[in-house]
Amino acid sequence: MTYVFEPPKRPSVAVRGTENRFPVRRIFCVGRNYEAHAREMGKDPDRDPPFFFTKPADAVVDTPATVPYPPETENLHHEIELVVAIGKAGRNLDEANVATHLWGASVGIDLTRRDLQLAARDKGRPWDWGKAFDHSAPVAPLVPVADVPSVSSGRIWLSVNGQMRQEADLADLIWSVAEHVAILSRSMTLAPGDLVMTGTPAGVGPVVPGDRITGGIDGLAEIDVLIGDRA
Numbered sequence: 001m002t003y004v005f006e007p008p009k010r011p012s013v014a015v016r017g018t019e020n021r022f023p024v025r026r027i028f029c030v031g032r033n034y035e036a037h038a039r040e041m042g043k044d045p046d047r048d049p050p051f052f053f054t055k056p057a058d059a060v061v062d063t064p065a066t067v068p069y070p071p072e073t074e075n076l077h078h079e080i081e082l083v084v085a086i087g088k089a090g091r092n093l094d095e096a097n098v099a100t101h102l103w104g105a106s107v108g109i110d111l112t113r114r115d116l117q118l119a120a121r122d123k124g125r126p127w128d129w130g131k132a133f134d135h136s137a138p139v140a141p142l143v144p145v146a147d148v149p150s151v152s153s154g155r156i157w158l159s160v161n162g163q164m165r166q167e168a169d170l171a172d173l174i175w176s177v178a179e180h181v182a183i184l185s186r187s188m189t190l191a192p193g194d195l196v197m198t199g200t201p202a203g204v205g206p207v208v209p210g211d212r213i214t215g216g217i218d219g220l221a222e223i224d225v226l227i228g229d230r231a
């Protein structure tokens with residue numbers, strides 16, 4: 001068998017402290033998973049089942065990096081998020097088993113064309129154009145699970161040009177990693193290489209070309225992204 005052209009390289013993420021790379025298969029994202037963020041988006045943070053959207057695997061960007069300001073938006077937003085990486089296939093997982101399917105964790109930014117997302121939301125259309133654009137998923141080097149202190153507590157924060165914009169604790173997640181990954185696995189068979197961006201706390205807001213975003217999760221990882229010129 002011969003491909004009609006050379007297949008694209010598999011997207012991947014750096015692994016902290018090594019030259020090894022984590023091959024990315026899919027990127028799942030959880031919507032509105034912190035109460036204060038649900039409220040700032042004009043929604044009531046009830047315990048409705050979590051909902052998901054996706055980004056293409058090749059939206060992933062190693063950091064530190066300069067990410068171009070994307071086209072077709074005047075309102076690019078930062079969303080700092082815990083990212084978990086799946087290392088073992090599974091479906092219909094029990095919450096108690098989710099941990100054995102995790103390869104590692106890190107911190108990422110769910111870059112969002114907020115104007116396009118809200119227009120789509122208001123019209124009942126898909127979110128893809130607001131969420132799944134090129135370079136929309138910068139991720140810090142992954143930390144293998146043995147070195148991850150916790151995915152259920154720890155300060156998560158993001159600053160723009162040194163000014164704190166988002167600050168919360170992973171304990172504030174409405175749906176914990178064990179809960180939402182178990183629920184996700186009822187709809188999709190999870191596979192090694194899947195990433196899950198687990199939702200953002202309150203304080204989302206716009207960035208413009210030249211802004212420097214830094215963020216992290218205490219004891220886990222830090223991320224550093226410069227917003228570049230318009231693509």
Ligand code: MN
Pocket residue numbers: 029030031079081110197199200
């Ligand atoms: Mn998000």
